[in-house]
Amino acid sequence: xxxxxxxxxxxxxxxxxxxxxxxxxxxxxxxxxxxxxxxxxxxxxxxxxxxxxxxxxxxxxxxxxxxxxxxxxxxxxxxxxxxxxxxxxxxxxxxxxxxxxxxxxxxxxxxxxxxxxxxxxxxxxxxxxxxxxxxxxxxxxxxxxxxxxxxxxxxxxxxxxxxxxxxxxxxxxxxxxxxxxxxxxxxxxxxxxxxxxxxxxxxxxxxxxxxxxxxxxxxxxxxxxxxxxxxxxxxxxxxxxxxxxxxxxxxxxxxxxxxxxxxxxxxxxxxxxxxxxxxxxxxxxxxxxxxxxxxxxxxxxxxxxxxxxxxxxxxxxxxxxxxxxxxxxxxxxxxxxxxxxxxxxxxxxxxxxxxxxxxxxxxxxxxxxxxxxxxxxxxxxxxxxxxxx
Amino acid sequence: xxxxxxxxxxxxxxxxxxxxxxxxxxxxxxxxxxxxxxxxxxxxxxxxxxxxxxxxxxxxxxxxxxxxxxxxxxxxxxxxxxxxxxxxxxxxxxxxxxxxxxxxxxxxxxxxxxxxxxxxxxxxxxxxxxxxxxxxxxxxxxxxxxxxxxxxxxxxxxxxxxxxxxxxxxxxxxxxxxxxxxxxxxxxxxxxxxxxxxxxxxxxxxxxxxxxxxxxxxxxxxxxxxxxxxxxxxxxxxxxxxxxxxxxxxxxxxxxx
Numbered sequence: 001x002x003x004x005x006x007x008x009x010x011x012x013x014x015x016x017x018x019x020x021x022x023x024x025x026x027x028x029x030x031x032x033x034x035x036x037x038x039x040x041x042x043x044x045x046x047x048x049x050x051x052x053x054x055x056x057x058x059x060x061x062x063x064x065x066x067x068x069x070x071x072x073x074x075x076x077x078x079x080x081x082x083x084x085x086x087x088x089x090x091x092x093x094x095x096x097x098x099x100x101x102x103x104x105x106x107x108x109x110x111x112x113x114x115x116x117x118x119x120x121x122x123x124x125x126x127x128x129x130x131x132x133x134x135x136x137x138x139x140x141x142x143x144x145x146x147x148x149x150x151x152x153x154x155x156x157x158x159x160x161x162x163x164x165x166x167x168x169x170x171x172x173x174x175x176x177x178x179x180x181x182x183x184x185x186x187x188x189x190x191x192x193x194x195x196x197x198x199x200x201x202x203x204x205x206x207x208x209x210x211x212x213x214x215x216x217x218x219x220x221x222x223x224x225x226x227x228x229x230x231x232x233x234x235x236x237x238x239x240x241x242x243x244x245x246x247x248x249x250x251x252x253x254x255x256x257x258x259x260x261x262x263x264x265x266x267x268x269x270x271x272x273x274x275x276x277x278x279x280x281x282x283x284x285x286x287x288x289x290x291x292x293x294x295x296x297x298x299x300x301x302x303x304x305x306x307x308x309x310x311x312x313x314x315x316x317x318x319x320x321x322x323x324x325x326x327x328x329x330x331x332x333x334x335x336x337x338x339x340x341x342x343x344x345x346x347x348x349x350x351x352x353x354x355x356x357x358x359x360x361x362x363x364x365x366x367x368x369x370x371x372x373x374x375x376x377x378x379x380x381x382x383x384x385x386x387x388x389x
Numbered sequence: 390x391x392x393x394x395x396x397x398x399x400x401x402x403x404x405x406x407x408x409x410x411x412x413x414x415x416x417x418x419x420x421x422x423x424x425x426x427x428x429x430x431x432x433x434x435x436x437x438x439x440x441x442x443x444x445x446x447x448x449x450x451x452x453x454x455x456x457x458x459x460x461x462x463x464x465x466x467x468x469x470x471x472x473x474x475x476x477x478x479x480x481x482x483x484x485x486x487x488x489x490x491x492x493x494x495x496x497x498x499x500x501x502x503x504x505x506x507x508x509x510x511x512x513x514x515x516x517x518x519x520x521x522x523x524x525x526x527x528x529x530x531x532x533x534x535x536x537x538x539x540x541x542x543x544x545x546x547x548x549x550x551x552x553x554x555x556x557x558x559x560x561x562x563x564x565x566x567x568x569x570x571x572x573x574x575x576x577x578x579x580x581x582x583x584x585x586x587x588x589x590x591x592x593x594x595x596x597x598x599x600x601x602x603x604x605x606x607x608x609x610x611x612x613x614x615x616x617x618x619x620x621x622x623x624x625x626x627x628x629x630x631x632x633x634x635x636x637x638x639x640x641x642x643x644x645x646x
Contacts, residue, residue, distance in 0.1 A: 114573045284579065369517075382564065
């Protein structure tokens with residue numbers, strides 16, 4: 001929204017604003033009848049009609065008579081967003097692999113690709129080249145042209161121009177990722193920290209939907225977090241926030257690459273889980289998932305007791321610091337046995353004073369699986385696009 | 390660390406006078422993509438067919454999840470949770486996606502099929518694999534592209550809660566973009582904790598998804614290595630010559646006769 005609060009809004013700005021709001025509603029929550037749109041957006045039916053007609057004319061939405069009728073009278077037309085009206089590129093750069101997807105309006109993944117990062121393949125030049133090439137191949141196959149991109153990076157990123165300061169687990173320092181991809185693609189590219197992106201996805205389409213204060217915590221090789229505070233993403237100066245994995249939690253613990261000792265990530269990250277399960281480090285993700293699934297209930301406290309302790313300890317601090325009503329555990333944490341999650345939730349609500357005060361912070365595991373960052377990256381790309389479609 | 394999901398030891402197989410597999414050891418671990426590579430005639434497909442119970446083994450033992458088992462027919466393999474996706478796609482063109490996924494294992498009672506439940510399960514399976522490229526689960530398979538057919542064939546193995554999925558050249562007939570989409574699915578299959586075996590001739594494919602590479606050379610298993618420890622060139626050497634540096638067969642001068 002470009003208008004500043006102090007300036008008055010001209011009618012065309014109001015119209016533009018309503019149009020974006022309507023499109024956002026359709027994009028995030030899916031097809032909807034005109035009548036429901038009018039109720040939800042608080043606009044009168046003729047305004048909705050004018051907006052929908054305009055969008056239908058430019059091919060952004062399609063209208064259809066709903067199959068299931070409710071109530072008497074002429075049925076209200078169902079408005080469906082057209083995926084091909086706006087397609088964005090979502091890129092999820094991880095420590096061991098890169099995944100890309102072309103995502104249409106409404107959030108449908110039209111096509112996807114992924115590859116392993118081993119040895120030289122993980123260098124910035126190689127990753128950038130492969131992302132560009134892979135996008136071209138996918139776009140040609142699907143006969144679409146993306147209009148924007150969102151990139152998730154496990155590291156410290158400057159929001160303004162997508163400059164990656166440090167992505168330690170990737171061994172990247174000072175990579176002008178945003179500028180280089182913008183130059184190559186010729187459309188806007190937004191880059192953000194992976195945990196922040198995942199929090200955005202959970203907030204818009206996942207477990208934290210409709211929740212105003214939520215924290216998303218995820219484990220890959222590194223551990224990160226994103227905070228939704230009062231309905232919007234919490235960002236520090238220039239957008240550097242979210243390194244929850246580097247809270248020092250065990251001063252007598254292992255040294256961390258960040259220069260500190262006993263960071264949370266050294267106790268609850270992927271490597272810690274490999275150690276607990278007696279797997280070689282690093283192990284493929286699937287191996288860890290399979291091992292966790294094979295654990296018997298009696299065995300879980302023996303194998304994961306220490307892990308559970310550190311997970312709960314860190315979460316207590318997070319809940320005390322941010323006071324969320326909901327904490328969503330993502331990525332590798334979703335593979336944890338339900339028993340562990342229940343135990344952690346119980347410990348947090350017993351020992352966190354903030355949780356006690358707000359009547360118990362809920363702890364959920366993400367239902368979006370490994371695609372959460374791709375989904376979030378697509379939403380990051382869609383943010384400015386919805387305004388211009 | 391638990392036992393490998395599937396372990397073959399000392400497998401031998403002959404077709405008449407032709408000794409196709411010599412004392413082959415082969416291990417599949419849950420959650421990993423194991424690539425099975427080798428030249429034409431190295432015995433890759435024979436090995437897969439032995440595991441699937443299509444060919445009987447002359448000798449050798451099979452352990453599944455640490456327990457000794459016998460596979461004497463495709464039924465045994467299916468009961469253990471071993472599913473094979475063949476190159477030539479065993480899908481019925483005249484049926485839709487749901488019918489194909491439930492072919493031979495339809496749900497329902499007596500005369501009535503529970504179409505709604507089957508459709509629901511098919512849709513959930515595709516969603517769990519984040520397959521959103523297929524418009525409707527009631528599309529006839531004949532109307533799908535090569536990549537989408539592979540997707541359906543692979544999704545079928547997930548629906549039946551298979552533990553091990555063997556893919557025999559799943560991308561041989563596909564274009565670049567479709568190949569990538571199928572490989573992406575293969576990777577996600579392993580990330581869900583299944584043991585995946587990928588037979589492929591394409592080194593780029595192998596390197597982009599496999600965690601381990603097992604190389605067959607003239608019916609012998611010459612190397613089982615982690616992908617991160619080898620280069621393209623080494624694997625090509627193993628395939629064509631059976632050895633590469635310290636890997637593979639012993640050099641003739643060192644071999645004991």
